[in-house]
Amino acid sequence: MTRNIRWPLTIIVTLFALFGLWGFASLGIWQVHRLHWKLDLIQRVDERVHADPVPAPGPGDWPDVTTESAEYLRVTLKGSFLNQDELQVYTPSDYGPSYWVMTPLKRDDGTLVWINRGLVPEKLRDPATRTPPEGEVTVTGLLRISQSKGWLFSQKDDPAAGKWYRRDIAAMSAAKGLDNAAPYFVDEDAVAGPEWPKGGQTVIAFRNSHLSYAITWFAMVGLVLICYGIFLFSELRRRD
Known part of the structure; x- marks a missing residue:
């Protein structure tokens, strides 16, 4: 008895598996990068909002005012x-x-x-x-x-x-x-006096779900590998 691997189907499934692995792995890696970015943002904002106030940047400093250097x-x-x-x-x-x-x-x-x-x-x-x-x-x-x-x-x-x-x-x-x-x-900031406008409403709590997203995408990588392994195993066990 000889093995009867269906090569056209195997090639197609392999290509789909490779595409799925690349796509899910890319999304997982991107979420890891986003996780580090979000953690840096949270730390930077926390340090700035609790620091003593400094003079607001003047015209000479405006070109250097960016999200990374000055926001919050x-x-x-x-x-x-x-x-x-x-x-x-x-x-x-x-x-x-x-x-x-x-x-x-x-x-x-x-x-x-x-x-x-x-x-x-x-x-x-x-x-x-x-x-x-x-x-x-x-x-x-x-x-x-x-x-x-x-x-x-x-x-x-x-x-x-x-x-x-x-x-x-x-x-x-x-x-x-x-x-x-x-x-x-x-x-x-909120100031004493009239109730409205109500100052001090800046949102400084940032939702951070990137770790769970990364785990999800890497789990999909594992699922693709398992499914592809099952497919290959079934193909190798085929007989004439």
């Missing part, structure tokens, strides 16, 4: 709010449909920094329903990088209609005709 850095700055140029950026929240109150702050050197003064519910979106701060103020908060790109299914900003869905500093400055604005904004 605790900063402080002084200036006067340009309340007439306030914009509201939509965001869902525990209070229902809500808005980030974004107001440019003019510093003594003439530069502007957009400040996210905090969250307001739908009923307080209109600036007329709130009392804005006047005169020189000191702002302390977390430096954030301009959000020029949205999520896959997020809505696009519509400046003409006054509808904003992301904190895009360049677009907001252009809509208000403002020049010399910093390429970042600051999430202001």
Whole structure:
């Protein structure tokens, strides 16, 4: 009795197995890289948000302001709010449909920094329903990088209609005709005074499921190997 291996089928199954091994292994390795990136991010953010505030970067430092070098850095700055140029950026929240109150702050050197003064519910979106701060103020908060790109299914900003869905500093400055604005904004800490806007709402807890995803993909690699082994074993046991 001789073995009767079905070579065309074996070649096809082998190719599919190799493709599956490559695909699942690549996804697993990518998740491992993402895991290390997320752990570094969590550590970096934790160190920055609990550090003493430093002066917000000035114009000479703007080219060096990046996500890696400065985001979530605790900063402080002084200036006067340009309340007439306030914009509201939509965001869902525990209070229902809500808005980030974004107001440019003019510093003594003439530069502007957009400040996210905090969250307001739908009923307080209109600036007329709130009392804005006047005169020189000191702002302390977390430096954030301009959000020029949205999520896959997020809505696009519509400046003409006054509808904003992301904190895009360049677009907001252009809509208000403002020049010399910093390429970042600051999430202001919670401050004493009126309840709204509610500051200190920056999300600094990051979901980290990359390890479980990596295990899943590497488990799929093992499953492909087992299935392919069973197939080869069955083929080698075939008889005329």
